[in-house]
Amino acid sequence: MERKLITGNQAAALAARDSGVEVVAAYPITPSTPVVEEIARMVESGEMDARLILVESEHSAMAACIGASASGSRVFTATSSHGLAYMHELLHYAANARTPVVMAVANRAIGPGWNIWADLGDTMSQRDTGWIQFYCSSNQEIYDTVVMAYRVAEDRQVLLPAMVCYDGFVLSHTAMPVVTGIGEFLEEYRAPWKVDFDEPETFGNILSSDYYMELRKDVFESHRKAIRIIKKTEEAFESLTGRYSPLLLEKYMLDDAETAIVAIGAIASESKIAVRKLRRDGKKVGLLRIKCFRPFPSTDVVEALESVDTAVVIDRSISPGHEGQLFSEIKSALYSSRNRPEIIGKVAGLGGRDVTFRAIEKAVCGEFRDGWINEVVV
Amino acid sequence: MVEGVRWEIRFHGRGGQGAVTASLLLAEAAFRCGYYSQSIPFFGAERRGAPVLAFTRISEEEILERSQIYSPDCVIVLDPVLPGTVNIFSGLKNGGIAVINTTDAPEKFRFHQNVLTICTVDAVDIAIRNHLVVSGTPVVNIPLLGAFLRIFSRIPPEITEDVIRERFRRNWKANVRAMWEGYENAVIRKVKGSGKTMSQESKCSIAVRVPVSKPVKGVAGRTSIWRDFVPEIDYSRCTGCLNCWLHCPESAVLRDGREVRIDYDFCKGCLVCSSVCPKTAISVAREVMG
Ligand code: SF4
């Protein structure tokens, strides 16, 4: 174990190295570029024993990742924004082909209105591809989550690709203390089936309407099963490394709370300060942080929010024509609950607009009535 | 809840001067002294010469903030012309510290706080004497860091020296020298300000419907302060072909029929116009800031 001051991108790269990743295929894009640069440096210096394939586009990057994973390797890549959008077709492929690729995504807005800054819209719009999605709120978490993502993704009951998402610049370029080292946490990846030149098989075959529905249903069920695997992985990680790193969700001062802030990503960390300040003013506020967005931990969300009166959900992305995606999911999870709280949706921080704990405090206290936290409250 | 002691430092610079690196080095030095620390670069337009911000938090307990710093305990100003163009004192706590790269005396600065500790150092001179110049820009970050350490006694300069040595493997000697020169040449004074609270700076409240490229005040700001070089049209050679008007990425070449004119509020000094002019009618001069 080593403790150092590193950026979120460095944390992702070091985690890939420490996870024993064998193949990396990538096409760099801001703000995830330094992940690939750091891996290139480590491969060059011999610190990382992996094959780095530089391709001509993100579409090809994911195609190469799928190929490498299908031949039994542990595979990693990183991207952002337009690069992720360009991968879209292959994201579906990776999920349906059951290749447990792990990908770091430094979240960034999509243009035009050219904007390289933080916005979760890029990964939120890949919600239904079949990928597992984790959203981090510190650099330590980026490191730990990449490592744990392999254990979840490669589990025989899961076998799905996973995205480890983190706010561009806000985490990707900010340096924070990170403890590295994973001990014996990961075993070698043993693919249940793989490309074998001595025994050729067809991968990604045609599947008629007689079968396709079962294939999607299996993807769906595997996501369900993943919830339990995610909880087990979180526990195993803590007992082997001594670090508790929430993988499904995190509750902060929620036990006796009357109002819950529900947040995701970096804003959830900032929200903790808002919780503390509001508590100091005598307000019973807590935080529910959604770490895993797919599979969505509905049962645990209900359990966490049933006892509060009000939940204020903060999204750093928006589904035009409807509302923030997290807001939708929280409402849908609580629909069947008899004791569902009042649920209020707010949108904040699009395109990197800074979100301060003061703005969050104001939002909890009923300001920003139109749902848009568009002011940088200093 | 017990809150530990913390310091928040904001760096002001322009691309190429090393603000981001300085923020990181300071965070690293603090980290080695046992503090929690955080270094946040803020990249605006990614271009040399554009104003850059960076932030360092140093704390006795875990740092949960992910936002930028608006009420710093200290500002470190890398660019000698910035005080005229951006409000470097904005939000700085009363009684706080400003470390400024300047040839002026501390007393020359005007601010709204009651009192500040102003620390000045001619970092350009130190950078030039130590040959810390990259593509024509003196890299002033290290001498300023040295000046800051003179006031901020929590971090021994020797620790920072180690950090510099590791960071600049090839050029560490000149950088370590520059740090100590900054440390020793810092002029530190308590200076009184006007004590008048300033009106809040205007927030971005423009309506954006279509992202068009014509610069609007408040979107990319006045890009004129990015300029290191300024294009000038020689009208005796200009034929009015409009090539410059067509190519300017900021739409800063204005036209009236076939007559062209440069809008210097928004010209960012990229010199595309000069390179596409078939008559070489657009000459290039060094920008003089005032
Ligand atoms: S240098 Fe020329 S092309 Fe560039 S912004 Fe100025 S006027 Fe436009």
Ligand code: SF4
């Ligand atoms: S490109 Fe040159 S000649 Fe043509 S309009 Fe511009 S300045 Fe005149």
